[in-house]
Amino acid sequence: NFMLTQPHSVSESPGKTVTISCTRSSGSIASNYVQWYQQRPGSAPTTVIYEDNQRPSGVPDRFSGSIDSSSNSASLTISGLKTEDEADYYCQSYDSSKNWVFGGGTKLTVL
Amino acid sequence: QVQLQESGPGLVKPSETLSLTCTVSGGSVSSGSYYWSWIRQPPGKGLEWIGYIYYSGSTNYNPSLKSRVTISVDTSKNQFSLKLSSVTAADTAVYYCARVSRRFYGMDVWGQGTTVTVSS
Numbered sequence: 001n002f003m004l005t006q007p008h009s010v011s012e013s014p015g016k017t018v019t020i021s022c023t024r025s026s027g028s029i030a031s032n033y034v035q036w037y038q039q040r041p042g043s044a045p046t047t048v049i050y051e052d053n054q055r056p057s058g059v060p061d062r063f064s065g066s067i068d069s070s071s072n073s074a075s076l077t078i079s080g081l082k083t084e085d086e087a088d089y090y091c092q093s094y095d096s097s098k099n100w101v102f103g104g105g106t107k108l109t110v111l
Numbered sequence: 112q113v114q115l116q117e118s119g120p121g122l123v124k125p126s127e128t129l130s131l132t133c134t135v136s137g138g139s140v141s142s143g144s145y146y147w148s149w150i151r152q153p154p155g156k157g158l159e160w161i162g163y164i165y166y167s168g169s170t171n172y173n174p175s176l177k178s179r180v181t182i183s184v185d186t187s188k189n190q191f192s193l194k195l196s197s198v199t200a201a202d203t204a205v206y207y208c209a210r211v212s213r214r215f216y217g218m219d220v221w222g223q224g225t226t227v228t229v230s231s
Binding site (some may be wrong): 032033035037044045046047051053055089092094097098099100101102103104105 | 159173
């Protein structure tokens with residue numbers, strides 16, 4: 001199996017752009033889709049990116065996803081940061097047996 | 112739109128079996144496009160995948176929990192359920208049910224979550 005490693009926390013100012021990384025420990029990041037989930041304090045997670053870079057309806061285009069095979073990582077980029085973006089963000093993928101793997105989560109502070 | 116709602120006891124004694132049900136509204140558990148899953152989150156920690164089920168009854172469980180987990184589906188009630196046996200304090204968590212796309216093996220709809228505490 002593999003692990004997905006995220007930074008524990010990131011912070012940025014309103015209006016700026018922040019990128020959260022998710023690095024796969026073994027196997028190619030491109031071999032299985034990566035999803036990103038947002039979890040605001042006290043709430044259930046919601047999906048902000050699926051299939052590496054697709055946004056569900058209702059998610060603002062300030063949110064974007066990408067993968068980078070050279071660093072074997074996926075990234076979530078949020079531009080034009082708003083205070084409402086302050087949340088925990090989790091990446092998720094799966095292995096060849098369709099077992100899921102979650103990253104440890106990144107706490108985004110917008111200050 | 113599809114909505115999921117978890118239900119079940121909020122307090123379970125150590126060594127007993129945790130039982131939760133997820134009721135699906137606005138959609139059908141018999142849809143061939145989705146799996147139906149359980150995920151949990153211990154207090155102050157990250158998300159942990161428990162397992163998922165297809166409407167046919169086929170399942171896939173987290174290997175670390177497999178010996179204690181049973182997920183079942185009741186298409187007549189449009190529900191799916193989780194049983195976790197021999198619980199300990201380490202099983203205290205918020206338990207979420209969610210719909211999983213078979214296309215990208217990720218969740219697209221989540222329940223609001225239910226807190227289960229394991230304590231005597």
